[in-house]
Amino acid sequence: MTESERTITVDYLARVEGEGSLRVRLRGETVEDVELRIFEPPRFFEAFLRGRSYLEAPDITARICGICPVAYQMSSAHALERALGVTVGGALRDLRRILYCGEWVESHALHIYLLHAPDFLGYSDAVRLAKDHPDAVRRGLALKKAGNHLMQVLGGREIHPINVRVGGFYRAPSRAELDALRPELEQALEIAEETVRFTAGFDFPEIEEDYEFVALRHPDEYPMNEGEVVSSHGVRLPMDRFEEVFEEVQAPYSNALQSVHKGEGSYLVGPLARYALNSDRLPPRARTAARAAGLAPVERNPYRSIVVRSVEVVLALEEALRLIDRYRPPDAPCVPLPATFPATGAAWITEAPRGMLYHRYRLRADGLIEEAKIVAPTSQNQKRIEDDLRHLVGKSLRWDDAALTTACERAVRNHDPCISCATHFLTLEVERIPEGTGESPEANRAAPTLVVGLGQEDRGDDRAGIEVVRVLRRRFRGTEVEFLEGPADVALLLDRWSGRERTIVVDAVRSGRPAGTIQVLEVLGDRLPPTYGGSSTHGLGLAEAVALGRALDRMPRHLTIWGIEVGTIRIGSPPSGPVLRAVEDVTDRLARELGGPRRAARET
Amino acid sequence: MHEEALLRDLVRKVEEVARAHRVERVERVRLWVGALSHLTEGTLRARWSMATIGSVAEGSGLEVESSLDVHDPRAQGVVLQSLTPRSPWKGSGHPPSVREKPPVSPSS
Structure with a gap:
């Protein structure tokens, strides 16, 4: 120990506070996300x-x-x-x-x-x-x-x-x-x-x-x-x-x-x-x-x-x-x-x-x-319990966090004695985002940067964008960056990116290049991003969102699209190797661009 | 069993202490492991780098003292003894020492 070094004495007895936490994201009256996290590591x-x-x-x-x-x-x-x-x-x-x-x-x-x-x-x-x-x-x-x-x-x-x-x-x-x-x-x-x-x-x-x-x-x-x-x-x-x-x-x-x-x-x-x-x-x-x-x-x-x-x-x-x-x-x-x-x-x-x-x-x-x-x-039952919680939270939006925590713990205890024991200590994390008015671009000024991961969960390579956002979301928790993930939805995209300083969209693309190829595109002037219908709902994807956003004057000031070339899209299969490597690459590059904490270790 | 939950509690406490002392990055964390704890030095070391990702203690070193005294009142526990900030202390050479009382509530 050098003499210029100080040590802060703490003397704190660590406790097992709980094995699970529930993360809920609310936008106005809508439940955007419910994640039941179990910490207990795999036992192999x-x-x-x-x-x-x-x-x-x-x-x-x-x-x-x-x-x-x-x-x-x-x-x-x-x-x-x-x-x-x-x-x-x-x-x-x-x-x-x-x-x-x-x-x-x-x-x-x-x-x-x-x-x-x-x-x-x-x-x-x-x-x-x-x-x-x-x-x-x-x-x-x-x-x-x-x-x-x-x-x-x-x-x-x-x-x-x-x-x-x-x-x-x-x-x-x-x-x-x-x-x-x-x-x-x-x-x-x-x-x-x-x-x-x-x-x-x-x-x-x-x-x-x-x-x-x-x-x-x-x-x-x-x-x-x-x-x-x-x-x-x-x-x-x-x-x-x-x-x-x-x-x-x-x-x-x-x-x-x-x-x-x-x-x-x-x-x-x-x-x-x-x-x-x-x-x-x-x-x-x-x-x-x-x-x-x-x-x-x-x-x-x-x-x-x-x-x-x-x-x-x-x-x-x-x-x-x-x-x-x-x-x-x-x-x-x-x-x-x-x-x-x-x-x-x-x-x-x-x-x-x-x-x-x-x-x-x-x-x-x-x-x-x-x-x-x-x-x-x-x-x-894990996923089904999440669905129960999503419905419960949707019906209890006006409750305070303490009441919501109690109600969620009860809902978990309906199904399982093990998680229910653990969830006597359920940590509830509620992110309440005021609803965009739908008219005023000012509504989004609070967070200048939005990162969107487009894709679908269980469709192989198509989930590339989602993967990127999930890692970044964890790394940038508590910062000014906001995240959104899921299938492209025109109305939701316009609502979320309108009036922002900067929006970055990560999406799967198919342009005939080798799987895993990364393309970065600044959306400027009249150019439209490449269309890729894989992750859109009702056939209205990112290109349509840009076109419509321009027509309605509901665009971010800077829009960048990061495209990851997909290989196979098979329902239920995991992303392929080249795409996973591209996901890591894009994640690291975006993390640097967003100015976040540097990390040495790979995330699993 | 339960090591992940315990590590999360430790990291939470490290963050809290770091915040209170305006420490931006933590260089080293010192733990004391009771003789009857269900965790061992090996378990703690194996998981430390993962458990600290995204926290002020990311990339920090871990010092572990494994007690052999089964009669110690905290023999079943793991104690966060101290942490060392990364940036050198630019003060008088008399580092501040802060002692907090251990919590009264029992561990589960």
Whole structure:
């Protein structure tokens, strides 16, 4: 340390403030942007599995979630058994369903009583709820304990059970061990029915969302370990064809993957979806409880998921008791697995408490895993939760940020116990932009520079402009530069660039040059920018916007177009290599031109 | 788990302190890692350059002291001890020292 150097002593104990933040951009009365960001970095479980024995998969993947480890064990074991051509039936099949029932009870009880119910009763958390409503919280804990006991007896311990293996179990319980659980389960079943009455009495916001529900459906039981994939938009396919219709995408602002129904958009998995697609498969007591609670056969109000979840607790306990009744210990705790097999692979889906969990494996002939793919329910619901939030914010524009934060946290808690736990600390960032009057160019004088990225999200190279703007937006946060991204829309472009000192538009172009070629064009005099219809809405693109802007005298003083030559535009594919390199190049050059902070490291 | 959220909190605090002291760029940040913390020096180092992008601490060096004392009252935590501004201090040679009380609220 040189003597001219100073050090500022801080002594601050760092805290985990929250795992998620929500960024909302409002322009006047319009919600322009909603981004749910999950900070938790990737954990690379799919990579860990490569090169490991297939026999390890259930125990490794169980570590992905402390609330639903059984789901990971069930999806992995079934996928691997299918790959080996092994079927697990009879008492072993029943034991697996009982174990899953235990996890459903445990997870749902936690979500209902400790995370969700306080919202409806006006408490910030379950501890404060317990002071005024101790009986309610006690019911929750009693349910959770019953679920725990099932997990303990069948799985060897309550969390991260150790008794599940490919082919069955390491040890099957005796008849007496399961019988010993009966009194507690019967009592829990009554508590579960009381829980349905309790939650049905809450006040629910009158909201209906137009969900595409996706769940498994089985010929004669409420789905857990088996079935085919069905959706409320008419999808019906065997589970191993899941990836043909649904895919995971990476949003640049979030570390959690999002899933979409290809060509359709977001969809919802979990209790609301399962119930909507399987309410005719509920066993008698669950069905009676649902009817008494006033549930329709399809519920589209996300807040009512707490009632549906309660009905599923009744179902899980009812099922566990039914299966325990008919239990006869199997001859062996595990079916024999082939000692040798050719290279193989398979996929399977089971219903985790919060929704479908997809596993796919490819095995080498020596039994080592070559490739693993896991699609968790949390990522499947991520995009749909964003859509819920977008609608909520659109209806609550006049609320202050504190009220909006609370409402958004509640909306997240409707769907997921993990994000919902994290989002007790949701950081809400609201950018409120006064609406342009549409007449006065003066409205935009506050920010002299606007950078526009034109393109469409999931059309390969066409998203080049969007990529550039997303990186720059982060780098220039809190500065005088404003950003806009999305498909070209004449009205929006005129509104946003009119009267500015400078506007820079980054767009994909097609002029016959090699992909990735960058062209910079100052729009002067009567020249029009090159037309490229790829990213416009209703056929009115950038050229039309310039022409119209001139006619109406609604132009920025300086307009520069940065064109990135596109290669292929394939729906659902990522941008090509040359275009990605051009995106980086343009980003760096624009950053220098805008005078922003220099960076050494590459952004991922 | 949770390292990203913790790092964000650290960077937020570095920004806050830098602002209060009119520091434009931070040269070095010194952390103390408790013996029972779920994070290690390696984890923190691996993520520091990413976590600081766009902040006053972008490109800064990280000094980490890993405690072995499991009885330390803050053994489970990570403490931001100090930061060193990038531009040389053009003062009397007596650098100011600012001490802030650790927050009262418990870590989650």
